[in-house]
Amino acid sequence: MQHSDHAAAEAPQPHDHVKRLPILISLIIGAFFSILNETLLNIAFPELMVELNVTAPTLQWLATGYMLVVGVLVPASALLVQWFTTRQMFLGAMTLFSIGTLVCGAAPHFSVLLIGRLLQAAGTGLMLPVMMNTILVLYPPEKRGAAMGSIGLVIMFAPAIGPTLSGLILQTLEWRWLFFMVLPFAIFSIVFAFIYLKNVSVPTKPRVDVVSIILSTIGFGGIVYGFSSAGEGNGGWSNPLVYGTVLVGAVSLLLFAIRQLRVDEPLMDLRAFRYPMFTLTVILLMIMMMTLFSTMALLPFLFQGALGLTVFMSGLLLLPGSLLNGLISPITGKLFDKFGPRALVIPGAAFLVVIMWFFTRVSTETTKPTFLILHICLMVAISMIMMPTQTNGLNQLPSRYYPHGTAILNTLQQVAGAIGMALFIGIMTSGQRGFLEHSADPTSPAQMSEAVVTGVHNAFMIGLGFAVIALALALFLKRTQGAPS
Template sequence: MNAAGGAASSQHKDLGDIKRLPILITLVIGAFFSILNETLLNIAFVDLVKDLNVSYTTIQWLSTSYMLVVGILIPISALLVQWFTTRQMFLGAMILFTLGTLVCALAPDFSVLLSGRIIQAFGTGLMLPVMMNTILVLYPPEKRGAAMGSIGLVIMFAPAIGPTLSGLILESLDWRWLFYLVFPFGVLSIIIAAIYLKNVSDVTKPKVDILSIILSTIGFGGIVYGFSSAGGENSGWSSPEVYLTLIVGGLALLLFIWRQLISKEPMLNLRAFLSPMFALTTVLIIIVMMAMFSTLMLLPIFLQQGLMFTAFTAGLILLPGGILNGFLSPVTGKLFDKFGPRVLVIPGTAILVVVMWLFTQIDLDTSKGTIILYHCIMMVAISMIMMPAQTNSLNELPRKYYPHGTAILNTLTQVAGAIGVAFFISMMSAGTKDYVIENAEKVDPEKLGALALNAGIHNAFYIGMIFAIVGLVLSFFLKRTKAPEEA
């Protein structure tokens, strides 16, 4: 695509003598704790509001800012991984994350804690693309499924155990220990990486397009912020803060796309979408992520506000599914290497459709065991879809597109997460309000709130089921891809 990239393509590093396993372990350890951090803090919000003397609207910025920074940084990472070596990127990411963790642990007030979270987010935003790009370079296509499955274990298992681990820690210790306990593992990851991590990527140092960086930041940042704000307590789709941010972000994103398409050396090479399976899989993953978020966001709300479980109990109920998904990811990765994507993705999306329908049937009398079973089935379906589909799509790309392909998938996954959170909370709220309006005089006032919430949950799950059905239709068009011949 450009001179530097073409030169790199013909002068790839000789990876024959590099031991892959130590590098994979290094990546997994670093990624586990940075991704764990995304959900570790959410359950501590009640304690933080009291301790730091701020409102819930303010404390939500600890999550919103994290998602915002990661959403902004991932597209830029496609450029960064071509300017810096694997070691520089990974060590830089882990140093930033570990430094941010220390700042959070020692934070005397909310502003310092928020600053620490932003520093952590910079580390995580660099971590995910570096990790996936390294796997693509390090492993041949016929072995990538198993390696990506190991990454899938981290990506799904870490956030799944976050709320449970956080609840366990907070029963005996204060919120600062959520950071004190992560800090030494960050230091350990830096030491292991310094010893074992090797440079495997090609440093081509393409031209830095400042305007593309600005447009990307405003575009992706505006969209993530707008959708995240729409799901807030005091915001809604009619709020100027929401729709103006979305409009500005959308316009900037259109300009960014146009600039990438006309540029000879684009920051984020959207020509990756010319690969049919990459384009199809990107849409499929966004849709599946939306369906998944309808469950990951709504179930904890239903468990705590509908069934009146504690946050720790709710975390325990969701833990088996998260663990099951984590351990199945390497298995589905190996199955993908052997059988290809269709054997996994088509049944996976079919199971997802069924389980989304089952979630529309839950009510205030549903048992813990039933919810655990449904959640486990859903997480099995997700493990059959996500990593096999992602690996298959990336296998189709030429090596010079690896940084761009991983950045595109990670960025759109982040944006889908932000959209999913806001959209399904809005659907739940709309269903809840409609139930109250229609049944306020018919239902016992003491039960009205819980029944209305249950109706709202059903409303959102039906929408999630529709997303899953669309995903099932798309899955029938998947084909096994082969790595293209490099020039």
């Protein structure tokens, strides 16, 4: 493991005289527009179902597939950041993302649109680890809270604001403009990074473990594909294709984990899990990503399918919470530097439990101001948990584990988001279908609205269970000071 250790440890030497702000701005610009695309289409799903003539579970692959590709690519990032410079990784990733954006905007039908989304996801999957690893290298542990808060402004604000922006755009323009409007900014980020982004590490080009790459791809891909297929109505979990792909994925991940612990130069060094706060961080953030992305997927269906709201009004309801979510992240980062994680994460997790319970009680009679307040509170709770937890967990790792720690976190967050979205939409669809099967008049608009509410209730009950688990885990958090290299 000498090569990988050296690659992670060599970076801090020249950074005292490096101008950090231009590098941070370069990363934030590129990250914002690539991560924005994870939820940009969510509020347009009901419209796209009609225009592209596809079902909700099929359409969800525009979001699930995006996160799946990111989750499959990120495990290799610990290796890639040692093979290529910061500039090469970032510029290559944003170029790939821009090509995918153009393909999406010009897509004549669903299959081409999906291909474009997967190209976008490939760019995002290569870019995310560069951003996280660069922050860890540039900033000492005592200043990382504020720096990570700035990144949190992107990681949390971008996907949260996606439905709002798309709602505003779709009010006057067709769905293709969701991509055409992003493209100029993606190109601008390439130009800006070309001028200002500096390299923070020197490539050492360690050995490429092809077997590990294959095992991680089959593992993460099989699990997410299985969960996604479970909601498509083809027998659910009784379908051999569903439980078969999950089983193959689980076995592949087990073999992947065993191999990482045995080879000299692991693709993703799982020894990082020996640090308890990092392990706790991984579990908490997986729960948070499942909650965030599944909620962003469920609310548009509830607003438009059950309450009869327009796309514009749906986006407007999500705007205040999305804005507040992004603005709070830098503040929670600074508070973390001063008070540690427990002062933020425990109250945030308790708040999340209360909010998720309220979401299980909503109905067609629930007022728009109530939904507005609930969404604002949800975004505040998630903001109090995510960045402080992530910073605290990464701080405990020695510098040689930075590439591997960021790869583990980014991979499992993306896969958890994909599984969460697939699981929650599958539960919603199943509940909706079950309600209509026992309805006296399943074609009645009122009954169809009630069916959507029933499905959403079922999904939010599971979300409430996850929130309770998050609160229990938060009680075990301890502040970390950083481990020696």
